[in-house]
Amino acid sequence: MLASFSIFPLDKGVSVGKYVAKMIDIVDRSGLPYRTSAMSTVVEGGWDNVFKVLKRCHQTLMKGSKRAYMVITIDDRKGARNRLKGKVDRIEQVLKRKISR
Amino acid sequence: MLASFSIFPLDKGVSVGKYVAKMIDIVDRSGLPYRTSAMSTVVEGGWDNVFKVLKRCHQTLMKGSKRAYMVITIDDRKGARNRLKGKVDRIEQVLKRKISR
Amino acid sequence: MLASFSIFPLDKGVSVGKYVAKMIDIVDRSGLPYRTSAMSTVVEGGWDNVFKVLKRCHQTLMKGSKRAYMVITIDDRKGARNRLKGKVDRIEQVLKRKISR
């Protein structure tokens, strides 16, 4: 399955890059395939593997924060694999041109 | 923490009430405090308890579906409790009048 | 259509109830049918009416804030009306019992 997520603290003011970077570091070291964009990070894996990483992110952030907000979207398609790259490839196939990714 | 979630199948056509009802049934039987609205269900509990229920919803739906989509938002505030009701009460206190809930 | 939304500032610290209350006040005075829960407010109306209210919320919050975050989910079903109440009624019909709302 694909899980897109964003997580950030509410008590650290306007600049939260330092905290978000720590979250991406956790995902990066998890070994799961992922891609980070300006608004979220998409991770690919089974439910347990994905949520082990998301829980670690949440717990790490809450250690130093009084309030955190998280948004997760999940797209699970039976039998589908390598969707992190494949779903965008498919868009380009349909449009017969490259898009911004 | 508070977790708001929505989950539905993509391969069952326009009417998905039957599938969504099964998800609410799982939440209702979980024993966790919750509230269902037209767009999502908000559950209150610790990370493990909440995601045990959400995983059960996801797995149950995927048993009979080829593709499912899920949106989860989490608001975790250290030391805060009874926020399912308390957060809306607080809005009414600030506004000094009843709102639609 | 139904639009569920949450909006809050990132530069006001842990307690944002005062700011959220102002947003609900805007929705309440808009005349659109709505319901507020602990995690979001669901508004019912056409695209233009709904986004006029959401834009007013966003602009009002940004007047006094340096950074704001917003989550919106939309469910649009052709020909369907009174879904704010109707969707939850339907869940109870399927389950043949009352749920927590």
Next chain:
Amino acid sequence: MLASFSIFPLDKGVSVGKYVAKMIDIVDRSGLPYRTSAMSTVVEGGWDNVFKVLKRCHQTLMKGSKRAYMVITIDDRKGARNRLKGKVDRIEQVLKRKISR
């Protein structure tokens, strides 16, 4: 501001790539800076420009669909620009290494 969005029909079965491609085509032709990932497309611009594009996506999809679902997240930071690339650059600066994007 940055707006991440996903939109898809509920009445077209498991494969919705054809419909999603049409949405990306609309964004691509809008002239707004954007990036598409496996789970969403992030667009950068002012409120009116962004929602003009999102409304066009929604209306185009609803022309041929009976029910559509949309998720939008917005991050607006006063005075900030070029955040589509800049936010991920900042993560790499903090971590002092390249990440998957």
